[in-house]
Amino acid sequence: MTHAAGAPADAAYVEGSVFRHVVALTAxxxxxxxxxxxxxLVxxxxxxxxxxxxxxxxxxxxGAVLFVIVSVGIGFSIGVTAHTARRIGAGDRAAARxxxxxxxxxxxxxxxxxxLALAAVLDPCLxxxxxxxxxxxxxxxxLWIAMLGMPPLALSMAMGGVLMAFGAPRMTLWINLAGAAATAILDPIFIFALDLGVTGAAIVTVLIRFVALAVGWYGLVPRLNALARPTAEGVRRDVGPLLAIAFPAILTNLATPASNMLVTAYVARFGTEAVAGWSIIGRIYPLCFAGIFALxxxxxxxxGQNVGARRFDRVRKTLADSTLFTAIYVAVIWLLLLLGTDAINWAFHATGRVAEMIxxxxxxxxxxxIFTGALFVANAAFNNLGFASHSTVFNWGRATLGTLPFCWLGVWQGSAEAVLLWWSIGAALFGLPALWLARRSIDRLAAAT
Known part of the structure; x- marks a missing residue:
């Protein structure tokens, strides 16, 4: 079945308002x-x-350690989404499955x-x-408990990517909401009622992954019939093309936790209160800027669908509208954070230096x-245009050249707050050039087609 305009039925994003698609999917x-x-956060x-x-x-x-594994999962999710969406855009549903x-x-x-590799070197990492x-x-x-839930988490994230590629983003949402709801219910039971404290929090972190898997499986199999019978030949056939997208995306996403680890190490020089403040910030900013991370x-x-359909006018429009969305989103979140600072400190019982950092x-x-957001928009373009290595270069540039010297400036100025500010400024050196190169890459690919 196809739409009236000739697009495959599953290729929902090659028609209609691009900005509406960007807002809807990102939301x-x-x-x-x-x-x-x-x-x-809970x-x-x-x-x-x-x-x-x-x-x-x-x-x-x-959180800094787990973010490394989460980034690997995000990288594979990006690869699965891009690889599957291209098949959908080209009208080959069997290949997409x-x-x-x-x-x-x-x-x-x-x-x-x-x-397993990270578990083997956990002590020196800490x-x-x-x-x-x-x-x-x-x-x-x-971590010894919580890390058991990371492979199931990566699987549920990949399931979400497949659902997104098949034009069913609401099912992706339900995967994650199921895990969050389970956390809200189980955390008080395990941490307080059973008096397990940190151990209880770790156990819940593992249990909720299987709740998410159940919801993902329901969406993929009974609802969409989006999976084929697995075969060794199929895996061998797809591992190369998938890794061509996923591996650079993984390297790209590992840059963020690497940068966070460096910041954690620098902040730790200013004592336990500084680390506690950074710990709270490290949970707040991913939640607040989830729209940018999701982008x-x-x-x-x-x-992916528009590249597969050779609609490069819409590919350019996607880049522009994603950038506009980023600017609006960051401005709104900044205002909300300014208005909600006291509420955040109250919720986490933050006082003294911890409250000052927040x-x-x-x-x-x-x-x-906003500069990190520009980099993420460029990443999305690079990953789906066949230039995933560009994402890797820009993100690791930000994680090294955009982090190390800037954090040193913060240490030189003598405060954890200065470390945070200079770390944030370092992103500007890579976000804007990446966005410019993404536009050039689209033009080059369109000209060669």
Whole structure:
């Protein structure tokens, strides 16, 4: 079946308002990501109610480590979405089903390997981050349990990517909402009722992944029939093309946790209170800017379908409208953070230096996220145009040249707040040039077609 204009029935994004597609997909994607980030935020919120800053700081160290594995999952999700969406855009549903199935298998297996590798070097990683004493022990204990849930998380994220590629973004949202709802119910039971504290939070982190998997499976199989019977030949056939997109995307996404780890290590020089403040900020900003984080994966389906359909006018429009959405979104979130600073400090029982760090971030560092947003828009274009290596270069440039010297400036100025500000400013050096190159890449690909 096709639409009247000749587009394949599943290719919902090659027709209609591009900006509407961008807003709709990003809104749904951001709600899904907010649900994922809410899991960590709720854990931290309940842990902070225990009244121990060491436990709050430990969650900050744990978050930095888990973000590495999450980034691998995001990378595979981007690869699966782009690879599947191209088949949908070209009208080959059978190939899309085969690619989707192979992508899920590869995503789970690869993330399991990464999780095992990270577990093997966990102690030295925590030491490099600056964790010591009781902070080290609590973080280590939490991670040994929580890391068991990371491969299932990556699988559910890949499922969401397939659903997005097939034009069913609402089902992607339900995957993540199911996990968040399970967290809200189970956290008080395990942390307080069963008196398990940090151990309870870690157990819940694992359990909710399987809730998300159940919802994802329902959307893919009974609802959409989006998966084919898995075969070894199919996996072998698809692993190369999938990794061609996913591997650079993984390297790209690993840049963010690498940058966060560097910031954590620098902030740790200013004591436990500084790490506790950064831990709270590290949970707040992904939640607040979930729309920007979701943009790369969400609009990837729009880019992918239109590239597959050779609609480069709409590819350019997707880049422009995504940039406009980013600017509006960051401005709105900055205003909300300014208005809600006191509420955030109250919710996390933040006082003294911890509260000062949060207030500083909301006022000065948050608006600079527009440059990171520009980089994410460019990433989405690069990943779906066949220039995924560009994303890798720009993101690692930001994570190294845009982080190390700038954080040193913050240390030289003598405060954790200065570290945060200079780290945020470093993103500007890479976001805008990346956006410019993305536009040039679209023009070059259109000319060659």
């Amino acid at each position: 749904l994607g951001s709600l899904g990501l907010m649900a994922i980030f809410t899991v960590d 854990n931290l919120l309940y842990i902070s109610l225990l009244g121990d800053e060491v436990l709050t700081a430990a969650m900050g160290y744990a 085969r690619v989707a199935t192979s992508g899920l298998i590869i995503s789970f297996a690869a993330t399991a390997v990464v999780t 030491a490099l981050l600056g964790a010591e004493g009781r902070e080290f022990e609590v973080t280590r204990h939490f 790369t994966g969400s609009v990837g389906a729009i880019f 207030a500083f971030y909301c006022l000065w560092a948050a608006p600079t996220f």
